[in-house]
Amino acid sequence: MTRKTTEPKEGAADDTDSVQLANAAVALAGSAPWLAGQREQLTQAWRGTRFPHALLLRGPAGVAKTALAEWVARLVLCDERAVAPCGQCASCQLMAVGNHPDLLRVGLEEDARQVKIESVRALASSLGMRSYRQGHKVAIVAPADRMSTGAANALLKTLEEPASETLLVLVADQVERLPATIASRCQQLRIARPAPEMALAWLNARERRTDWPACLELAYGAPLRAMAIAAGGGAALTREMSDLLDALSGAGRDLVAESERWTKSGAAERVRWIEFWAAKRLREAGSSSATQPLHAVGIRRHVHALFAVHDRARDATSWLQRGSVNAQLLVEGLLLDLVRAVRSRPTGGRTA
Numbered sequence: 300m301t302r303k304t305t306e307p308k309e310g311a312a313d314d315t316d317s318v319q320l321a322n323a324a325v326a327l328a329g330s331a332p333w334l335a336g337q338r339e340q341l342t343q344a345w346r347g348t349r350f351p352h353a354l355l356l357r358g359p360a361g362v363a364k365t366a367l368a369e370w371v372a373r374l375v376l377c378d379e380r381a382v383a384p385c386g387q388c389a390s391c392q393l394m395a396v397g398n399h400p401d402l403l404r405v406g407l408e409e410d411a412r413q414v415k416i417e418s419v420r421a422l423a424s425s426l427g428m429r430s431y432r433q434g435h436k437v438a439i440v441a442p443a444d445r446m447s448t449g450a451a452n453a454l455l456k457t458l459e460e461p462a463s464e465t466l467l468v469l470v471a472d473q474v475e476r477l478p479a480t481i482a483s484r485c486q487q488l489r490i491a492r493p494a495p496e497m498a499l500a501w502l503n504a505r506e507r508r509t510d511w512p513a514c515l516e517l518a519y520g521a522p523l524r525a526m527a528i529a530a531g532g533g534a535a536l537t538r539e540m541s542d543l544l545d546a547l548s549g550a551g552r553d554l555v556a557e558s559e560r561w562t563k564s565g566a567a568e569r570v571r572w573i574e575f576w577a578a579k580r581l582r583e584a585g586s587s588s589a590t591q592p593l594h595a596v597g598i599r600r601h602v603h604a605l606f607a608v609h610d611r612a613r614d615a616t617s618w619l620q621r622g623s624v625n626a627q628l629l630v631e632g633l634l635l636d637l638v639r640a641v642r643s644r645p646t647g648g649r650t651a
Contacts, residue, residue, distance in 0.1 A: 314397060317397060318395075318396060318397035321369050321394075321397065322395060324363075324365065324366035324369040324370075325366070325369045325370050325373055325384075327363055327366045328363055328366040328367045328369060328370035329370055329384075331363050331366075331501065331522075332493065332497055332501060333362070333363075333490075333491070333492075333493035333497060333498070333501075333522075334363060334367055334490070337367060337488055337490065338367075338370070340488070341371060341374060341488075342374065342383075345374055345375065345380070345383065346380065346381065346383075350375075350466075351466075351485070351486035352461040352465060352466060352467065353458055353461065353466070353467045353468075353469070353484055353485040353486065354371065354466065354467070354468045354469070354485060354486050354488060355443070355469045355471065355474070355477075355482060355485035355486065355487045355488065356368055356468065356469065356470050356471070356488050356490060357471050357472075357474040357487055357488070357489050357490070358472070358489055358490035358491060358492075359472060359490075359491075359492060359519070359521055360472045360521060360523075360524060361518055361521025361522065361523040361524025361525070361527070362490045362491070362492055362493075362521050362522070362523065363490070363522070363523055364441075364470045364471075364472075364490050365439075365441045365470050367490065368439045368441060368468045368470050369439070370384070371437075371466075371468055372394070372402050372437045372439060372466075372468070373386075373391060373394055375435050375437050375466050376390045376391075376394060376399060376401060376402060376432075376434065376435060376437055377390055377391055378390045378391070378434075390432060390434070399432075400431035400432065401430050401431055401432055401434065401435065401436045401437065402436075402437050402438075402439075403422055403425055403426070403436070403437070403438040403439070404438070404439045404440075404441075405418045405419060405422050405438065405439070405440045405441075406440070406441050406442070407442070407445060412445070412621065413445050413446060413447040413450070414440065414442070414443070414445050414446040414447065414450050415447060415450060416447055416449035416450040416452075416453055418450065419440070419446065419450040419453040419454050420453050422438050422440070422457075423453060423454070423456065423457040425438070426438055426457060426461075426462050426465050426467070427462050430464060434464065435464045435465065435466055436462075436464065436465045436466070437465075437466045437467075437468065438465070438466070438467050438468070439468045439470070440454070440467070440468070440469050440470065441468075441469070441470035442470060442471060442472065443469035443470055443471045443477060443481075444471040444472060444473045444474065444476040444477050445476075446477075451477070451478050451481060454467075454481060455478070455480055455481055455484075458481060458484040458485070459484070467485075469481070469485060473617075473620075474487075492519070492520040492521055493520070493522065495515065495520060498515055498520060498522045498525070499511055499512065499515060501522055502515065502522060502525060502526070505526075508529060510529065510533060510534050511525065511529070513533060513534065513537065514526075514528045514529045514533040516575070517533060517536075517537075517571070517572060517575055519575070528568070531565075531568065536565075536568060536569070536572060537572070540569065540572050540573070540576070543557075544576075544637075544641055547634075547637060547638050547641045547642070548641045548642060548644075554631055554634045554635065554638070555631065557630075557634060558627045558628075558630040558631045558634060559627060561626075561630050562626040562627045562630060566619060566626055566630055567616065567619050567620075570612050570615045570616050570619065570630070570633065571612070571616060573608060573612045573633065573637060574608075574609060574612035574613055574616065577605050577606075577608040577609035577612060577640070578609055580605050580640075581602065581605050581606065581609065584601070584602050584605070600643045601640065601643045601644045601645060604636070604639045604640035604643045605640050607636045607639070607640070608633070608636045608637050608639075608640045611632060611633050611636050612633055615629050615630070615632075615633050
């Protein structure tokens with residue numbers, strides 16, 4: 300198995316699942332059209348003399364950053380540098396079966412909210428050792444923006460004094476949460492969302508679905524996030540949330556009971572849906588104001604309420620990711636703002 304810095308806990312994915320996920324990630328990163336430029340840049344740097352000792356892959360969630368990190372590991376550890384990653388050499392075969400001794404990964408342990416200092420210290424110790432196969436050692440830290448303060452400080456020591464022939468790959472959705480001292484010591488490679496046409500073509504090549512455009516819109520253009528939304532019943536979520544908006548515009552619902560239901564399952568998805576809904580309504584309001592002043596169509600109060608919902612939902616998404624927050628109170632506050640937005644809409648306005 301791939302060498303790890305921590306022992307797997309009960310309930311974690313077994314080794315076979317981990318290997319299959321890693322191989323699927325490499326296949327994805329090696330074929331995703333929106334990663335073509337990054338693959339070419341990294342390949343040319345590796346075959347030349349410009350490869351960094353630390354690489355930071357940054358960008359929004361759902362654009363295959365972690366998959367690209369796995370692909371980079373295969374590029375660097377492949378025995379055939381001129382054609383890496385070849386997929387045929389001994390090193391590539393070892394990675395394909397999850398048994399390469401010079402590839403290490405650190406991430407969130409089961410139910411953990413942060414990457415722990417113990418994991419990073421163990422990784423740093425391993426990177427300081429000689430390569431088992433007399434080549435490079437590669438370590439992937441994902442999500443790097445979820446490291447504890449202690450873990451970040453431990454990683455900084457490794458970045459300040461990197462061992463020779465080592466590569467540290469950090470993956471971050473929210474790079475602003477990384478200490479500047481860490482980000483500044485890495486070569487940063489930004490992964491952007493692909494153009495909608497490219498994303499839809501790629502999604503349809505994997506599976507033909509009529510709801511891909513809606514799922515991609517809900518995912519803010521991130522293909523992997525669109526896949527997750529589709530797998531989680533994206534169309535059903537839209538129906539559920541539309542029904543909720545209709546209910547809130549009338550007699551309403553028990554917001555405490557509603558928030559309890561959300562926090563038991565699916566809070567993050569519903570909060571993101573509300574953020575998307577508010578953003579879409581604000582765009583529509585902006586289009587209306589192009590021909591009529593906002594006060595003339597009676598939507599100024601509604602626009603203010605929509606901004607409050609959008610900002611609250613965006614903040615709630617960030618807090619839910621961090622985990623150290625009373626999720627139910629967070630959702631209750633968002634639902635109260637949503638009630639105000641729905642009930643302030645001009646007569647005849649659409650709810651969803």
